[in-house]
Amino acid sequence: MGDLLFAIANLARKLQIEPETALRKANDKFTRRFTQMELTIAASERLMQKMTLAELEAEWQHVKSRQHAD
Numbered sequence: 644m645g646d647l648l649f650a651i652a653n654l655a656r657k658l659q660i661e662p663e664t665a666l667r668k669a670n671d672k673f674t675r676r677f678t679q680m681e682l683t684i685a686a687s688e689r690l691m692q693k694m695t696l697a698e699l700e701a702e703w704q705h706v707k708s709r710q711h712a713d
Contacts, residue, residue, distance in 0.1 A: 680706045 655662040680702050684691055691699065 676703070676706050676710060679710070 652662040655665060680699075681691065683706065684694070684702060694702075
């Protein structure tokens with residue numbers, strides 16, 4: 644796994660992408676989406692722990708599609 648990450652970081656540099664910045668942005672985007680997913684689920688009075696993986700995935704996709712529209 645380490646070799647793969649190293650190769651990806653080198654590819655990013657060759658593409659003139661700062662790998663650490665790209666990773667931070669991706670982490671921020673994930674955090675925003677996950678937080679929105681938690682809020683949406685809580686607002687509907689459901690518990691994530693009681694939801695199936697398919698339900699969680701559907702909610703994740705819904706949040707992603709709403710954020711792309713913004």
